[in-house]
Amino acid sequence: MNNQDSITSSLSPIERKILPFLECKSTDEIAEKAKTDKTTVLRALEFLSNKGIVKLSYKQQKNVALGSNGILYLKGGLPERKLLNIFEDTASFSLEEARRGSGLSENEFKAALGALKKKALVNIENGRVILQGTKENVSRKLPEEVFLEQLPVESGMLTPEQKYCYEQLKNRRDIVEIEEQKEVIFELTASGSRIIKEPINGAFAEQLTPEMLQKGTWKGKKFRKYDIISRVPRIYGGKRQPYCAFLQHVREKLVAMGFEEMAGSIVENEFWNYDALFQPQFHAAREWSSTYYIKNRLKPEQIDKKILARVKQQHESSWQYSWKLENALKCILRPQGTVLSARQLIKAKIPGKYFAISRCYRPDVVDASHLPEFNQVEGIILQENLTLKNLFYILEMFAKEIANAKEIKLVPHYFPFTEPSVEIHAKHEKFGWIELGGAGIFRREVVKPLAGKDITVLAWGLGVDRLAMFNLGINDIRQLFSQNLDWLRGVK
Numbered sequence: 001m002n003n004q005d006s007i008t009s010s011l012s013p014i015e016r017k018i019l020p021f022l023e024c025k026s027t028d029e030i031a032e033k034a035k036t037d038k039t040t041v042l043r044a045l046e047f048l049s050n051k052g053i054v055k056l057s058y059k060q061q062k063n064v065a066l067g068s069n070g071i072l073y074l075k076g077g078l079p080e081r082k083l084l085n086i087f088e089d090t091a092s093f094s095l096e097e098a099r100r101g102s103g104l105s106e107n108e109f110k111a112a113l114g115a116l117k118k119k120a121l122v123n124i125e126n127g128r129v130i131l132q133g134t135k136e137n138v139s140r141k142l143p144e145e146v147f148l149e150q151l152p153v154e155s156g157m158l159t160p161e162q163k164y165c166y167e168q169l170k171n172r173r174d175i176v177e178i179e180e181q182k183e184v185i186f187e188l189t190a191s192g193s194r195i196i197k198e199p200i201n202g203a204f205a206e207q208l209t210p211e212m213l214q215k216g217t218w219k220g221k222k223f224r225k226y227d228i229i230s231r232v233p234r235i236y237g238g239k240r241q242p243y244c245a246f247l248q249h250v251r252e253k254l255v256a257m258g259f260e261e262m263a264g265s266i267v268e269n270e271f272w273n274y275d276a277l278f279q280p281q282f283h284a285a286r287e288w289s290s291t292y293y294i295k296n297r298l299k300p301e302q303i304d305k306k307i308l309a310r311v312k313q314q315h316e317s318s319w320q321y322s323w324k325l326e327n328a329l330k331c332i333l334r335p336q337g338t339v340l341s342a343r344q345l346i347k348a349k350i351p352g353k354y355f356a357i358s359r360c361y362r363p364d365v366v367d368a369s370h371l372p373e374f375n376q377v378e379g380i381i382l383q384e385n386l387t388l389k390n391l392f393y394i395l396e397m398f399a400k401e402i403a404n405a406k407e408i409k410l411v412p413h414y415f416p417f418t419e420p421s422v423e424i425h426a427k428h429e430k431f432g433w434i435e436l437g438g439a440g441i442f443r444r445e446v447v448k449p450l451a452g453k454d455i456t457v458l459a460w461g462l463g464v465d466r467l468a469m470f471n472l473g474i475n476d477i478r479q480l481f482s483q484n485l486d487w488l489r490g491v492k
Contacts, residue, residue, distance in 0.1 A: 007051050008195060009204065010225040014044040022054065022188055022196055045186055053192035059183040064166055065152040067174035074148045079104050079112035081145065084121065084138050091131040098129040111172055115144075144169060152179065242491040243480040246468045247357055250377055250402055254355045259379065262340040262356040267294060269301055271328035273335065275311055276342040277417040278445045280319040281327050285335070292361050294331035301329070307346070310449035318445060333361035337378030338417065338461050344380065345442075345450040345457070351383040357464060368476045369434060375464040376437070386456045388420060391439055395424045398462055399436060403470035413438060417446045418459060430475045437462030 011019065018041055021033045027045070031038045049056045066074060073079075079102070086093065086101040093101060099109045113129065116122040119142075121133040131138070147165035155178065158166060169175045188196070204224040205212075212218040240248070255261070273279075274286055284290065308325070315323040337358035344354050356378045364370040379394070392410065399408040405426035413423040418440025425433045439460035447457055465477050472491060474480070479487065 007053070007191070008198075009222070010051065012044075012047060012224070013206070014040055015047050018044045019048075019053075019196055022048075022186070022192065027184055027186070042184055045184065048192070049186075052189055053195055055187045055189055057185045057187075059185055061181045061183050062155040063152040063179045063181060064155050064158065064162075065177055065179040066148065067177040069172075069174040070148055070151070070169075070176055073175060078142065078145060078148075079108040080115045080142065083109070083112040083116060087122075087131040087138055088135075093129050095124070095127055095129060115168070148175075151176070236489050242472055242488065243468055246471055247375065247464065250464060250467070251357060253402060254377075254379070257353070259353045259355040262344050262354050262378070264334075264340045264343060264356070264358070266334045266359055266361070267331055268334045268339050269328065270330045270332060271301075271303060271308075271311070272342050273332060273339045275315065275323075275328045276307075276446070276450060277338060278314065278318075278443055279416045280315060280321065281323065282321065283416065289363060291335050292333040292363060294333065304346075307449060314445050314449050334358065335362050336360055336461060337376035338459070340378055341380045341442075341459055342446070342450060345382075345447065348380070348382050348451070350455055351381075353379070353381050355379040366478070368478070369431060369466065369469075371465065371477055376461050377464045377467070378461045379459070380442070381458040382455055384456060386441075386458055388422075388441065391422075391441070391458045391460065394458070395422075395439055395460065395462075398460075398467065399424060399426050403436070403467040405436075405470045409433070413440075415440060417443055419443050424462070426470060428470065428475075434466065435463075436466050 014036075017036060018030050018034045021030045024030045024033060027038055027041050031041045034041065045054060045056060048054045077085075082104060083098065083102045086098060098113075099106070102109060102112070104112060113122070113124070117124070119133075121131070121137060123130050123132050143161060144165045147162055147169070150162065153162060166176060205218075205221045206224055208218055208223065212221075239245075251261070270281075270286065274283065275281070279285065312323045312325075315321070337356055337360060340356045340358060341354070348354065358376050358378055359373065360376050361373055364372050366372065377398070381390070381394075395410065396408065399405045403426065407427040409425050410422045411425060413421045415421045415438055418438075421438060421440035423438050424436045426436055428434050437460060439458075439462075442457035442459050444454060448454055465480060468480055469475075469477055472480075482488070
């Protein structure tokens with residue numbers, strides 16, 4: 001058997017499938033003619049490259065593509081288009097009428113209004129949105145709408161008009177994005193040119209089965225030659241998602257230190273979230289802009305009357321206002337894990353150590369270090385003769401042993417439920433000093449109404465997501481939930 005016959009006898013079914021079409025100009029063309037998908041073509045080209053039939057090279061290309069919101073807007077219209085559409089019959093609306101009529105969210109409405117003002121299509125006078133352009137201007141496609149229809153486009157090939165539209169849209173949330181692509185360029189070798197011209201005779205059996213051995217049907221068959229030297233795609237075994245693995249690491253660390261885990265519902269009432277923690281009912285954190293309230297109230301929880309009376313008396317004597325039970329029973333999404341510590345104080349053992357990794361919700365603006373939905377690691381230690389020094393040891397353990405932060409500092413702070421109070425900060429290579437969370441010693445006004453007696457309680461609540469940023473070496477908290485396979489596979 002000559003070398004060429006040896007190569008052809010080792011060709012797999014997918015290699016044989018694309019072999020007649022290797023003179024095509026692109027992988028897409030091969031996929032179309034071979035009636036297969038592009039992924040199969042790329043895999044077959046890798047195999048053929050190992051056998052010296054084709055030579056492969058790669059070209060990195062950056063494309064401007066539609067983001068998740070861009071896909072939606074391409075189908076349903078940009079926010080500015082929805083706002084323009086309301087001016088078909090009327091040329092003036094109040095701001096609230098315009099927002100309601102367009103069906104846009106508050107943020108989308110502001111973005112649309114700003115975009116149309118830049119184009120001199122609308123103006124705002126005395127609290128009203130007034131159409132400045134003609135009806136023809138209203139119905140004509142906006143440049144940004146045309147641009148979205150043209151995507152994807154190679155970033156280096158953008159026309160001046162496309163560049164302008166890209167600049168207008170790139171800072172708006174998820175409308176356009178830069179997508180990196182690796183283009184495969186293939187070229188037939190001299191050996192490959194000879195092979196594709198020669199017919200491949202006969203069919204090859206791919207495997208020797210037990211049935212073939214039993215019946216003897218293997219005799220006379222030609223078996224495909226297997227190449228044990230060729231490179232094959234790396235196989236990645238299953239593993240826990242990096243952030244989930246980190247959460248488990250934190251949990252195991254605390255359990256090993258003798259802490260008991262606390263648990264509770266994400267839907268809570270204000271009493272345990274705020275009142276029990278000595279946060280007055282007029283506190284800014286209880287405003288709708290800082291807390292997610294539940295529209296449909298759940299059945300009010302029956303709280304021990306003695307505890308209610310002690311908390312009420314503590315609020316009215318300390319804060320000097322009329323405490324109302326109906327406010328305390330409002331249902332909210334848990335904004336902090338400390339609510340679990342408040343509940344635990346009623347039944348906690350002394351001495352005792354407790355922790356929780358709790359999902360919390362706050363209406364924060366999403367950025368590289370903030371999410372409206374996040375995890376918090378909460379903990380309390382109940383014991384006589386504890387001091388801040390004991391608490392500092394715990395905080396240092398979290399920052400250095402769990403987060404792997406190199407530089408930390410403790411900063412005096414104020415919380416309604418702890419005194420003294422500190423914040424722990426760690427130095428991030430991109431953001432500088434960032435807050436990891438707060439800690440302190442529970443105030444007497446918290447402990448005595450709930451536990452029924454004075455006892456020293458060390459307490460802390462740290463952002464697990466930020467701890468994970470340090471541990472996993474990432475610069476954007478949103479990456480914790482990334483579906484990027486390269487990142488997921490690369491994290492140890």
